[in-house]
Amino acid sequence: MDDLVQQAMAKWPNVPDCYGWLGLDARGDWYMRDDQTQALGTFTQSKGSRLQHEKLIAFIGRNYACDKQGHWYFQNGPQRVYVELEATPWVWRLQPDGTIHAHTGMPVRMQRCIMDEHGRVYLDTEQGFGLLHTQDVVQAADLVEAGLWVPQAVPARELPKRFGYVRSPQQSAVAQVKT
Known part of the structure; x- marks a missing residue:
């Protein structure tokens, strides 16, 4: 995990978790899912916008982890952004x-x-x-x-x-x- 992410987590320990906004498809592509996309259904029904910015994708990859319950997430600074999986983590x-x-x-x-x-x-x-x-x-x-x-x-x-x-x-x- 990036040092800046760990520092942000220590500085702001009580930021609420985020659900439904990020997905990983079966081809290894990341998708951003806004409110409108989420209203259309689950990740398998409505993926959203495929991320293409290489540095953002690399940042997500470096800060991608799993909690004790088997929920995969991207640690975005102090906020944990849980990932919807089309297939596997x-x-x-x-x-x-x-x-x-x-x-x-x-x-x-x-x-x-x-x-x-x-x-x-x-x-x-x-x-x-x-x-x-x-x-x-x-x-x-x-x-x-x-x-x-x-x-x-x-x-x-x-x-x-x-x-x-x-x-x-x-x-x-x-x-x-x-x-």
Whole structure:
């Protein structure tokens, strides 16, 4: 996490959390979701505006983390901005040399390969759990055929619980208020 972010958190410890305004899609792209976009439905129904500013995207990536409940967020100075996930908290890119990078650019090492009933490929890494980018599935298939990756079958509905992440912190927060 950036030093300036940590300093802001110490200076203003009681800034309210923000829900619904930021989303991460299944291709590793960040989306800003204003009130109008949120009124149209969940993140999977209405994504919002794709972020394209490289420095902002890098800032979000450096300050992206998870709380104890499995809610992923971007620490924006003193404010925690919870992220709506289209699929998983990480989107992995398989490089031509076989290495794996996160959607944030960080290199990671795979611990195991997962495949759901729809043929989507996921990787569990030391950094966490994520979806393999669709453009990299052919290269992954080559690794499976070569015996280098052995996917385990896991139903898609079980992935969030098994790997400890919440796709919609906003819906989770609303549900907690109702109980």
